[in-house]
Amino acid sequence: xxxRVFNFTAGPSMLPLPVLRRAQEEWLDFAGLGASVIEISxxxxxxxxxxxxVEALLRELLAIPPNYRIALAHGGGAMGFSMVALxxxxxxxxxxxxxxxxxxxSGRAAAEASKYGTVVEVASSEGSNFDRIPELDAARLDAxxxxxxxxxxNTMVGTRWHSFPDTxxxxxxxxxxxxxxxxxxxxSRFGVLYAGAQKNMGTSGLSxxxxxxxxLGRALPITPKMINYDQLARDHSLSNTTNTFAVYxxxxxxxxxxxxxxxxxxxxxxxxKAALVYEALDRHAGFYxxxxxxxxxxxxxxxxxxxxxxxxxxxVNEGNAEGLYALRGHRMFGGIRASLYxxxxxxxxxxxxxxxxxxxxxxG
Amino acid sequence: xxxRVFNFTAGPSMLPLPVLRRAQEEWLDFAGLGASVIEISxxxxxxxxxxxxVEALLRELLAIPPNYRIALAHGGGAMGFSMVALxxxxxxxxxxxxxxxxxxxSGRAAAEASKYGTVVEVASSEGSNFDRIPELDAARLDAxxxxxxxxxxNTMVGTRWHSFPDTxxxxxxxxxxxxxxxxxxxxSRFGVLYAGAQKNMGTSGLSxxxxxxxxLGRALPITPKMINYDQLARDHSLSNTTNTFAVYxxxxxxxxxxxxxxxxxxxxxxxxKAALVYEALDRHAGFYxxxxxxxxxxxxxxxxxxxxxxxxxxxVNEGNAEGLYALRGHRMFGGIRASLYxxxxxxxxxxxxxxxxxxxxxxG
Numbered sequence: 024x025x026x027r028v029f030n031f032t033a034g035p036s037m038l039p040l041p042v043l044r045r046a047q048e049e050w051l052d053f054a055g056l057g058a059s060v061i062e063i064s065x066x067x068x069x070x071x072x073x074x075x076x077v078e079a080l081l082r083e084l085l086a087i088p089p090n091y092r093i094a095l096a097h098g099g100g101a102m103g104f105s106m107v108a109l110x111x112x113x114x115x116x117x118x119x120x121x122x123x124x125x126x127x128x129s130g131r132a133a134a135e136a137s138k139y140g141t142v143v144e145v146a147s148s149e150g151s152n153f154d155r156i157p158e159l160d161a162a163r164l165d166a167x168x169x170x171x172x173x174x175x176x177n178t179m180v181g182t183r184w185h186s187f188p189d190t191x192x193x194x195x196x197x198x199x200x201x202x203x204x205x206x207x208x209x210x211s212r213f214g215v216l217y218a219g220a221q222k223n224m225g226t227s228g229l230s231x232x233x234x235x236x237x238x239l240g241r242a243l244p245i246t247p248k249m250i251n252y253d254q255l256a257r258d259h260s261l262s263n264t265t266n267t268f269a270v271y272x273x274x275x276x277x278x279x280x281x282x283x284x285x286x287x288x289x290x291x292x293x294x295x296k297a298a299l300v301y302e303a304l305d306r307h308a309g310f311y312x313x314x315x316x317x318x319x320x321x322x323x324x325x326x327x328x329x330x331x332x333x334x335x336x337x338x339v340n341e342g343n344a345e346g347l348y349a350l351r352g353h354r355m356f357g358g359i360r361a362s363l364y365x366x367x368x369x370x371x372x373x374x375x376x377x378x379x380x381x382x383x384x385x386x387g
Numbered sequence: 388x389x390x391r392v393f394n395f396t397a398g399p400s401m402l403p404l405p406v407l408r409r410a411q412e413e414w415l416d417f418a419g420l421g422a423s424v425i426e427i428s429x430x431x432x433x434x435x436x437x438x439x440x441v442e443a444l445l446r447e448l449l450a451i452p453p454n455y456r457i458a459l460a461h462g463g464g465a466m467g468f469s470m471v472a473l474x475x476x477x478x479x480x481x482x483x484x485x486x487x488x489x490x491x492x493s494g495r496a497a498a499e500a501s502k503y504g505t506v507v508e509v510a511s512s513e514g515s516n517f518d519r520i521p522e523l524d525a526a527r528l529d530a531x532x533x534x535x536x537x538x539x540x541n542t543m544v545g546t547r548w549h550s551f552p553d554t555x556x557x558x559x560x561x562x563x564x565x566x567x568x569x570x571x572x573x574x575s576r577f578g579v580l581y582a583g584a585q586k587n588m589g590t591s592g593l594s595x596x597x598x599x600x601x602x603l604g605r606a607l608p609i610t611p612k613m614i615n616y617d618q619l620a621r622d623h624s625l626s627n628t629t630n631t632f633a634v635y636x637x638x639x640x641x642x643x644x645x646x647x648x649x650x651x652x653x654x655x656x657x658x659x660k661a662a663l664v665y666e667a668l669d670r671h672a673g674f675y676x677x678x679x680x681x682x683x684x685x686x687x688x689x690x691x692x693x694x695x696x697x698x699x700x701x702x703v704n705e706g707n708a709e710g711l712y713a714l715r716g717h718r719m720f721g722g723i724r725a726s727l728y729x730x731x732x733x734x735x736x737x738x739x740x741x742x743x744x745x746x747x748x749x750x751g
Contacts, residue, residue, distance in 0.1 A: 028421035032428045035631055043415060043423055050411045057392035058712065059407055061590040061636070062730075064396045067713075097592055098461035098613055101627035105611035138609050221628055226425040228461055228592040228630025245502050245609055247469035249462050263465035264585055266592025267399055268632055272425070348422065349431075366426075 029371035032349035033178050033324060034201065035221040037366040042225075042275040060271045065264050073267075073274050074259055080277035084286055087210050087233055094232040094255035095273075097266060099219030100128065100200035101135075102250060103230050107172065107196055107215060108136035109246040110253075114194075114238060117167040121145045121193065126153045126177035127355060132198060133172070139243060145171070152356075153180040155316040159188045170194045170214060176202035178222075179353045181326035181360065182319040187212050194238060202323050203231070204280060205365055206290035214238050215252075222323070223365045225272035229265075280365070289365055296363050296372035297322040303376035307383035314358065328358035329386070335359055338382055347371075347378055393735035396713035397542050397688065398565065399585040401730040406589075406639040424635045429628050437631075437638050438623055444641035448650055451574050451597055458596040458619035459637075461630060463583030464492065464564035465499075466614060467594050471536065471560055471579060472500035473610040474617075478558075478602060481531040485509045485557065490517045490541035491719060496562060497536070503607060509535070516720075517544040519680040523552045534558045534578055540566035542586075543717045545690035545724065546683040551576050558602060566687050567595070568644060569729055570654035578602050579616075586687070587729045589636035593629075644729070653729055660727050660736035661686040667740035671747035678722065692722035693750070699723055702746055711735075711742055 030037040053060035054069040063070055078093050087093070096102060112118050118140035122133040124147035136142050143165070146157040164171065171190045176183040178201040187195065187209075194214025203218035210216055215234045221227035232252060239253040248254055254262050260270075280289055301320060304311045304327055314326035329335050335358050339351045352358040363372055394401040417424035418433040427434055442457050451457070460466060476482050482504035486497040488511035500506050507529070510521040528535065535554045540547040542565040551559065551573075558578025567582035574580055579598045585591035596616060603617040612618055618626050624634075644653055665684060668675045668691055678690035693699050699722050703715045716722040727736055 026416065026421045030422045030426055032426070032431075035425055035427060035429070035628060037422070037426050047411055047414045050414070051407060052390065056712070057390045057710070058394045059402065061399055062394055062396070062401050063399060064713065065399070065591070067396075097463075097466060097630075099628050102461060102611065102613045105613065109611075135612060138611075219628065221631075226632050227429070227628045228633060247466065247473075247502075247611075247614070248499060249466045249469065250611070264399060264463050264583065264591045266461075266630060266633075267585075268590050269592060269630070346421070348420070349428065 028346045028348040029367065029374055030348045031361040031363065031367070031375070033353070033360060033362045034364070035227045036362060036364045038225065039276065039279045039366050042272070042279050045275060046272065061268050065261055065267055070267060073271055074261065074265070076274050077270055077277060078259070080274065080281060081231065084204065084277060084280055085208065085210055085233070090236045091210060091233050092236060092239065092256035094234065094252050095260035095265060095270060096230050096232065096250055096255055097228060099221060099227055099230050100198060101131065103198065103200070103217045103219065103232065104132040104135035106232065106250045106252065107132070107217070108139045109250065110242040111194070111196065111215065111238060112136065112140040112169050113243050114241045115167060115169045117141070119143065119165065119168045121163070121165065121168045121171040123147070123157060123159060123171070123173045124149055125156050125174050125182060126180045128178065128198065129174045132174070136172070143168070153177065153182065154314055155319040156182055156184050164190055164193055166192055168193050170196045172196045172198070175199040176321050176323055178324050178362070179356060181315045181321045181324040183321040185319070194235070204286065204289070205293055205323055207286045220269055220273055223276070225276045226269045229269035229273065292369065293322050293363070293365070296367065296369055299372040299376040300325050300361065300363065300379070303379040306380065307387060310383040310387040311379070314356070323362060323364055325361045325363065326352060326356065326358060332357065334386055337386070341382065342378055345378060347375055392710045392712040393731065393738055394712045395725040395727065395731070395739070397717070397724060397726045398728070399591045400726060400728045402589065403640065403643045403730050406636070406643050409639060410636065425632050429625055429631055434631060437635055438625065440638050441634055441641060442623070444638070444645060445595065448568065448641060448644055449572065449574055449597070454600045455574060455597050456600060456603065456620035458598065458616050459624035459629060459634060460594050460596065460614055460619055461592065463585060463591055463594050464562055465495065467562065467564070467581045467583065467596065468496040468499035470596065470614045470616065471496070471581070472503045473614065474606040475560065475579065475602060476500065476504040476533050477607050478605045479531060479533045481505070481533070483507060483529065483532045485527070485529065485532045485535040487511070487521060487523060487535070487537045488513055489520050489538050489546060490544045492542065492562065493538045496538070500536070507532070517541065517546065518678055519683040520546055520548050528554055528557050530556055532557050534560045536560045536562070539563040540685050540687055542688050542726070543720060545679045545685045545688040547685040549683070558599070568650065568653070569657050569687055571650045584633055584637055587640070589640045590633045593633035593637065656733065657686050657727070657729070660731065660733055663736040663740040664689050664725065664727065664743070667743040670744065671751060674747040674751040675743070678720070687726060687728055689725045689727065690716060690720065690722060696721065698750055701750070705746065706742055709742060711739055
């Protein structure tokens with residue numbers, strides 16, 4: 024029963040085993056209450072302590088500046104798309120928002136925002152099938168815009184921003200769903216930084232938003248109360264019954280990151296894992312075709328193809344038979360995708376790298 | 388470690404022990420995958436089977452007519468308040484909605500709707516501190532209204548609608564957050580019936596909505612995609628990463644209801660539990676003062692006071708010492724509140740009834 028696969032799914036994704044085990048152990052008796060953590064009110068002192076721990080750990084691990092507030096909301100990144108626009112687009116009279124299109128989710132974020140104002144696509148790498156982060160022309164940074172939105176890591180295509188753009192007076196908004204907590208990030212570069220929890224912060228149905236205080240309080244009046252940043256920040260995210268289980272799991276994951284040495288140590292580990300995989304792919308450059316331009320490679324999502332679709336299928340199926348689970352690429356892009364979030368141990372990266380070598384030798 | 392209290396919290400609330408135990412047992416290896424249920428994609432065949440099971444079990448247990456669709460959404464009842472208005476208020480040109488005010492959450496539902504159209508309070512029991520369901524004057528049923536909203540069970544004050552109003556051509560919308568799945572309900576009486584999951588359907592961060600097909604497809608254009616009934620219904624609620632854990636727990640609870648004999652059997656059990664508690668309160672009519680008018684009593688939430696606030700406190704504290712957990716009334720109404728959802732075994736109702744007797748004898 025304790026067989027664990029190396030699970031390369033794009034998310035909800037593999038979690039650290041000690042965090043899962045602790046949840047299992049205290050499942051029927053949380054904090055000595057004689058009840059499960061999912062059976063108690065969000066307003067109990069015991070549960071509030073969990074929320075406050077999550078806030079404090081986020082602040083510590085991400086070195087969040089004091090003028091940023093934290094909002095935990097229902098839903099994941101997709102609810103975040105609506106939240107960004109509803110809360111921010113009216114901060115300037117033009118109700119205009121700039122979007123960089125670096126992949127599928129960038130487009131979905133822009134589509135949601137277009138319900139509430141004018142959306143301008145200021146850069147796109149769609150022409151090269153999102154194989155890179157597009158160049159951003161500073162001349163496109165319209166000072167009337169309420170914000171500029173980027174997707175810091177693109178889950179589906181496997182690219183990321185290695186340095187963030189200087190947007191002058193236009194607040195930068197980052198969707199970091201698939202990489203928040205995988206590396207230190209300079210929060211002060213962003214007006215808003217947000218992420219769904221189901222990659223590196225636990226389980227699904229929850230998002231975290233870090234928002235600079237001066238951007239609060241100017242949401243559109245039509246904003247539903249449950250996705251109003253200001254309301255959530257003032258209520259310590261307890262504006263209604265929060266996703267208590269996801270908040271509890273987030274605390275476990277954040278504590279695990281802290282005891283693992285914090286985000287610098289986590290990043291070093293992720294770099295080691297990424298090097299194993301990319302070096303294996305590059306060793307067989309005639310066989311594997313990585314999707315992302317080398318200078319834009321994600322450290323979380325690794326996308327590549329073999330010479331044929333039949334071999335892509337064989338890679339996925341043979342990998343699965345060897346305990347390398349969920350390697351199939353997204354149906355929109357095909358090929359192979361391996362996601363190695365924080366919860367993937369280095370042994371999983373080694374196993375994948377070994378399989379990449381072996382498969383190329385057998386079929387190359 | 389397996390000490391279990393009788394947990395009378397208003398929610399998230401006590402769950403059936405077999406459901407909790409099964410989750411614990413298969414926690415690290417769901418469906419033989421070698422991964423936890425919270426570590427797999429919502430698009431895997433194994434997880435889709437969970438979603439389809441939830442839909443099928445809801446249809447079977449609630450005898451949902453074929454012209455109703457099911458939407459599982461992020462958030463609980465409070466997100467539901469926004470969803471109702473965003474999805475329904477524009478179904479008629481007047482953009483008018485009628486609300487019955489039978490307690491705190493009714494008011495919150497109306498406040499959310501007022502962001503999107505004209506809200507008319509057509510009945511209220513606020514004058515008697517919500518001790519009953521107010522009379523609804525048929526003359527107030529404005530045929531221009533898009534819907535009439537009621538709260539079928541009022542968690543905070545402990546009342547419920549024992550029969551539902553005939554609203555003619557105006558669709559009836561019911562917030563059944565604190566009673567859905569506690570008794571059979573005639574879904575065909577409603578245009579929309581919705582509930583948060585954290586009382587009788589598992590854990591928090593998820594709501595279920597049953598919506599009549601002819602009401603779909605006319606949401607306001609500003610409706611966020613993630614809370615659009617039509618979108619969710621078409622996508623089998625997988626419009627983004629759903630709250631996978633809550634959906635999984637819902638399946639466990641629904642299966643438990645089915646093997647317990649379905650909703651008729653569940654209702655009979657809830658009536659037995661309610662009789663134990665109300666009869667105990669009524670035996671000491673000079674000591675306990677139940678809040679709800681006898682003809683309007685909830686079968687889920689039991690609200691009452693002793694002669695003094697000090698005795699209310701003593702009741703809560705002495706009860707807690709005896710393993711009767713979370714009996715304090717909501718801070719807005721004071722006194723004592725015991726919630727006995729489906730997960731409360733009959734032994735818990737007996738223990739509470741016994742304590743009600745004993746406390747009155749000691750302090751009466």
